[in-house]
Amino acid sequence: MARVVFPEHLLQHTGGEREIEVPAADFRELLINLERRWPEAGAVLEKCAVAIDGQIYQDAFLEPLEPDSEVFFMQRIEGG
Amino acid sequence: MAEAHDYKTIGTRPIRPDGVDKVTGRALYGADLNLPSMIYGKVLRSPHAHARIKSIDLSKALAMEGVYAAVSGADFPEAKHGEIGGEGGGDVADLAKNVMARDKVLYHGHAVAAVAAKSLSVADAALEAIEVEYEVLTPVLDLLEAMKEDAPLLDDHCFTKNLPETPDKPSNIAAVMQLARGDVDEGFAQADVIVEGEYNIPMAHQGYIEPHACTATVNEGGQATIWCSTQGHFEFRSMTAKMLNMEISDLKFIASEIGGGFGGKTVVYLEPLAVLLARKSRRPVKMMMTREEVFRATGPTSGTHCRIKVGAKRDGTITSATAWLAYEAGAFAGAPMGPGAMSIFAPYDLENFKIEAFDVLLNKPKVAAYRAPGAPQSMHAMEVALDDLALELGMDPIDLRMKNAAGEGTQAPYGPKFPQIGFKECLEAAKAHPNYTKPLPEGAGRGVAAGFWFNVGMQSSAEVHVNEDGTVTVIEGNPDIGGSRASMCMMASETLGVPYEKIRALVGDTESTGFSNVTGGSRTTFATGMAVVQACEDIITQCKARAAATWGMDADQVDWKDGQAVPAPGVNADVTPLSLADIAAKAGRTGGPLLGRASLNAQGAGASFSVNICDLQVDPETGKVDVLGFTAIQDAGKAIHPSYVEGQMQGGAAQGIGWALNEEYIFDENGVMENAGFLDYRIPVASDLPMIDCHIVEVPNPSHPFGVRGVGETPIVAPLAATANAFRAATGVRVNDLPLSPPRVLSALD
Amino acid sequence: MSKIKVETSINGETVEFLCEPQQTLLEVLREDLSRLGTKEGCGTGDCGACSVLLNDRLVCSCLVLAVESEGAEVTTIEGIAGENGLHPIQQKFLEHAALQCGICTPGLIVATKSLLDRNPNPDEKTIRYWLAGNLCRCTGYDKIVRAVQAAAEELAHPA
Numbered sequence: 007m008a009r010v011v012f013p014e015h016l017l018q019h020t021g022g023e024r025e026i027e028v029p030a031a032d033f034r035e036l037l038i039n040l041e042r043r044w045p046e047a048g049a050v051l052e053k054c055a056v057a058i059d060g061q062i063y064q065d066a067f068l069e070p071l072e073p074d075s076e077v078f079f080m081q082r083i084e085g086g
Numbered sequence: 087m088a089e090a091h092d093y094k095t096i097g098t099r100p101i102r103p104d105g106v107d108k109v110t111g112r113a114l115y116g117a118d119l120n121l122p123s124m125i126y127g128k129v130l131r132s133p134h135a136h137a138r139i140k141s142i143d144l145s146k147a148l149a150m151e152g153v154y155a156a157v158s159g160a161d162f163p164e165a166k167h168g169e170i171g172g173e174g175g176g177d178v179a180d181l182a183k184n185v186m187a188r189d190k191v192l193y194h195g196h197a198v199a200a201v202a203a204k205s206l207s208v209a210d211a212a213l214e215a216i217e218v219e220y221e222v223l224t225p226v227l228d229l230l231e232a233m234k235e236d237a238p239l240l241d242d243h244c245f246t247k248n249l250p251e252t253p254d255k256p257s258n259i260a261a262v263m264q265l266a267r268g269d270v271d272e273g274f275a276q277a278d279v280i281v282e283g284e285y286n287i288p289m290a291h292q293g294y295i296e297p298h299a300c301t302a303t304v305n306e307g308g309q310a311t312i313w314c315s316t317q318g319h320f321e322f323r324s325m326t327a328k329m330l331n332m333e334i335s336d337l338k339f340i341a342s343e344i345g346g347g348f349g350g351k352t353v354v355y356l357e358p359l360a361v362l363l364a365r366k367s368r369r370p371v372k373m374m375m376t377r378e379e380v381f382r383a384t385g386p387t388s389g390t391h392c393r394i395k396v397g398a399k400r401d402g403t404i405t406s407a408t409a410w411l412a413y414e415a416g417a418f419a420g421a422p423m424g425p426g427a428m429s430i431f432a433p434y435d436l437e438n439f440k441i442e443a444f445d446v447l448l449n450k451p452k453v454a455a456y457r458a459p460g461a462p463q464s465m466h467a468m469e470v471a472l473d474d475l476a477l478e479l480g481m482d483p484i485d486l487r488m489k490n491a492a493g494e495g496t497q498a499p500y501g502p503k504f505p506q507i508g509f510k511e512c513l514e515a516a517k518a519h520p521n522y523t524k525p526l527p528e529g530a531g532r533g534v535a536a537g538f539w540f541n542v543g544m545q546s547s548a549e550v551h552v553n554e555d556g557t558v559t560v561i562e563g564n565p566d567i568g569g570s571r572a573s574m575c576m577m578a579s580e581t582l583g584v585p586y587e588k589i590r591a592l593v594g595d596t597e598s599t600g601f602s603n604v605t606g607g608s609r610t611t612f613a614t615g616m617a618v619v620q621a622c623e624d625i626i627t628q629c630k631a632r633a634a635a636t637w638g639m640d641a642d643q644v645d646w647k648d649g650q651a652v653p654a655p656g657v658n659a660d661v662t663p664l665s666l667a668d669i670a671a672k673a674g675r676t677g678g679p680l681l682g683r684a685s686l687n688a689q690g691a692g693a694s695f696s697v698n699i700c701d702l703q704v705d706p707e708t709g710k711v712d713v714l715g716f717t718a719i720q721d722a723g724k725a726i727h728p729s730y731v732e733g734q735m736q737g738g739a740a741q742g743i744g745w746a747l748n749e750e751y752i753f754d755e756n757g758v759m760e761n762a763g764f765l766d767y768r769i770p771v772a773s774d775l776p777m778i779d780c781h782i783v784e785v786p787n788p789s790h791p792f793g794v795r796g797v798g799e800t801p802i803v804a805p806l807a808a809t810a811n812a813f814r815a816a817t818g819v820r821v822n823d824l825p826l827s828p829p830r831v832l833s834a835l836d
Numbered sequence: 837m838s839k840i841k842v843e844t845s846i847n848g849e850t851v852e853f854l855c856e857p858q859q860t861l862l863e864v865l866r867e868d869l870s871r872l873g874t875k876e877g878c879g880t881g882d883c884g885a886c887s888v889l890l891n892d893r894l895v896c897s898c899l900v901l902a903v904e905s906e907g908a909e910v911t912t913i914e915g916i917a918g919e920n921g922l923h924p925i926q927q928k929f930l931e932h933a934a935l936q937c938g939i940c941t942p943g944l945i946v947a948t949k950s951l952l953d954r955n956p957n958p959d960e961k962t963i964r965y966w967l968a969g970n971l972c973r974c975t976g977y978d979k980i981v982r983a984v985q986a987a988a989e990e991l992a993h994p995a
Contacts, residue, residue, distance in 0.1 A: 732978075738974035
């Protein structure tokens, strides 16, 4: 089960839930599971960057998850 | 990870491949394409900061001799919503309205119409013949006033985003953001010392020396070609396509050389107008902004109001910190408050904190990305507060930062745990640097501050062609803004084992190479470099197969060593090694030309930290601040070409010093910028600055084949507070607001 | 508007052109004569990107009317390199990585030539004040000053 953490500004999409555990072998599956749980949130979550075990991904779609992975959703950064 | 001394080319300082053209005037920039029968486009700009457009009459302009076309907002297709990239990005419909106003003008200088005429003077006369009727509205010009419930609204359909519940009333606050951890009240209760401050920094401009410029042609089939100065021609293409409702394949963007950008050339201003004018006039149209237009109508960075409170124990351990950060977005949503909030506490390991940030509309130009967007402003507040804290505690400011420094495994304020980072190494290097302890002249002061930027990866493409004589051409999709062709050639040289001088890099147009995101986010050497390395590895794989075919072996019996195919260890073969030139010369018989390719979405960009030391002196008579010495220390991961890494550090330091000491947008009560020129918006000149000493720290980024982190943005973050802290040390007076320009200094010292 | 005929010398070559009375030398160089090496950064004489030599005097060509070049000798960046290749100033700018984006470089090289023609051995302060009219936003000037020092050295003692 991956531990998934949402920042404050996404809580409106997660019904106020800050942290949940989700079974997923990769990020693609995680997104599917989250969208199943909060159908409205999918489009927003898809556009976020995420950090998986400390490594930041702007697009994590294909990234594998370990059973004890930590997944942080965060705002996408692009820079100047 | 190979050690530095193993590299042949990486870490050396060769001459850049595009250098000769740039020192002889041959290099062609945005305004440097002249075509037969070309005409000139100019933009009519709003004289009001906030007004409704009642009518626009182009007929008198169109009737003039030598005027070929005129357009206004009515000539654009209806704006479609959709996101575009970058910290200066936002909604494409907003971007379209920024390129050309529709029903409302939202800042002084907002484009309302454009003409194309046979000469610049006729175009200027035609602008004067355009009749626009306005209903003038009250401009919203003050950040804190704009946030109030009863403030006049820029956009009746703007409802604050990211609140727990969607609000029922519109607001100038386009979005909010909050980051929090632990219990800040409990943290402050544990503190022995608490410091607080409010910090204002006005809007400031990137100040690239080349004004925006482009030349567009459109053929009778509707296909357009645009030559322009841009940080990302693929993204300009996509924005223009969306805005004009065109197919991407009907738009060809050619990136000219670019005369500076710093984030400001990541969004379109002129290009869609030039396409419209070229389509209507059926002639090539060249458009060039004046410097005044650049100041009034492109994207500076946000003015900010930050409030901060930091509590610490006697030993320097920070127990709690809060920040309240308001960012001016200008006319449309999209201030860099997110990265500002995420970076403010990033260098430190904090148990309890709370950060609130606001993206606020007001009648000023729509901000665009500017080097580490949002971070210089917020981190100025934190780094000044830490200086106050160090004073209160009687602690060395570097020791205070070291006491709280983030390291590998620290949970960053924006969520994840840091992988390997080099902040502590930067602090150690600063503490040990002779410039930190050398004696100061009488009356001078020394300040330090830390900086941080995330850095990003994103999408890049690269191709590597091996020419018939074994020389190599690298094609990338990223405009070279500061020497990146050199670093691409160096990485190709290192990977292929071919001398640097035999490799040339070129920036392909949108039809001749694969998609690449902007040259920005400190990503080019990291991400595009990674694509170049992979494309070279593709070449090596092919070369091994070609050598194997030549020798009648299997490909796995061949190795690539020092630029040659050789039999693998343990393979007994009496053959002469084949160089890249040998294989290229006979490529025809082993399968045709050698072409390597890679495209990727680079992940794992490494955060880059910095520490700056500033020495300065203040003239109490005039209020002028003289920077006597400046030392920039930064983790580059690995410096591919150290001179250009130093160049980034020195240039960022100069920009940050300018921001700290002089640069600001000054608006009158009607929202008219009063200093829209380089005489009054004073960026540093050579005589304002000392030599800027650099110390490159190298804590490699494990995600990059050579350890690159990206270096372009971090350098501008720390100078604001380093300068402010040195000012306090020199004068004994703390000034929280920037810039420390003579009027502010004189009134503070009074 | 009737145009005025001007005869001038650009980098040693006699050039005749017609211009409007209000046109600047910069505009004519760039838009009418396609001498594109001289750059425009501000059009108000504040940035020095358009620096040229007018009868050996360093000027911002955006502040000179084209008609004022009548009978004059104009030297632009295109006239700095010689038959034997790059001028030592250009070579030292390259070796010292004294340019990033390169837009200010033509003006800085012309201004440096003007300095070193007058003062072959300037100290750092003199270099910084002479070049104070040429804005560079990328480099922080450090490497530019070093390149000028190296060029002065090279011109005094050719390797």
